[in-house]
Amino acid sequence: MRIEDTPLKDCYIIHDTVFEDSRGYFFESFNQQKFASLTGIDRPFVQDNQSASVRGVLRGLHFQRGEHAQAKMVRVLQGSVLDVAVDIRKDSPTFGKHFTLELTDKSRTQLYIPRGFAHGFVVLSETAVFFYKCDNLYNKQAEGGLMYNDPSLNIDWQIKEADLILSDKDKVNPLLQDIIETL
Template sequence: MIAAETKLKGCFIIEPRVFQDDRGYFFESFNQQTFNKLIGRSINFVQDNESFSSRGVIRGLHFQEGEFAQAKLVRVIKGAVLDVAVDIRKESPTFGQYVAIELTEENKKQLFVPRGFAHGFSVLSKTAIFSYKCDNYYNKESEAGIIYNDTTLNIDWKIARDEAQLSDKDIILPTLEAYFK
């Protein structure tokens, strides 16, 4: 397994070693000891989540606030998504910047999104199964978000506007500027 820190401090792309032959493939998707060594700190994941979505679905940009903030390790089991992490740490020199990476069942890449980031993804394939580990439990009262099409972020979700499918709650999220006023 190898890790490469993105332009956003603490946010890493993780690539497993995949062993493949005519029977199929095998890889270690997570090893606590190796993971902590790669990112240079100890993370204790306490919850695993999985979602199934169709092409054009955009989920995000979500985060939890305060003591319920979450770090996430995300990957695609089936299909392809554009995964996005936005730095919302006010004191960070990269506040308001984002990284976007295509995660697919073929490339098996993962993205580690630390606390202090908003996270979202768009489904690029016909369907996708998306999996993520969280280092804190979900708390409904602490959930928050930034609107996916915030013009200051200017994220290209690789989905045509008329093809985008969003939840009712994601359509009414504030802009980054409005959230931090």
């Protein structure tokens, strides 16, 4: 396991060591001891989630508030997505900044997104299977969202807006400026 910093405080790219031979491949997709020693983050994951989506599906930008905030370790099991992390921690030096990374089943790269971030992704391949670990259980009353096309974030989703497929809920998320007081 190799950890790479991103421009956002406490957000990391994880590169796993992959062993390949004529039978296929093997890699350790997560090791809490190694992760803690490389990042200083020693918090167990308590919930795993998986989704399957078609090209153009945009899920996000989502977060959990307060004591229900979640850190996530995300990866793609099949296909390709553009993953987006937005720092919404008001006291962070990278508040309001975002980071994008293409995650694919071929690269096997993962992204660690700390608590206090909004997160989303858009499917770039024909289909994708997305997997993530969370360090806190989901709580419906604590859920929040940001508008995917918030002009203050200026995220390039790499797919034409007319081709995006969003849930009804994600079409009406607020702008960052409208929820700063609630963060």
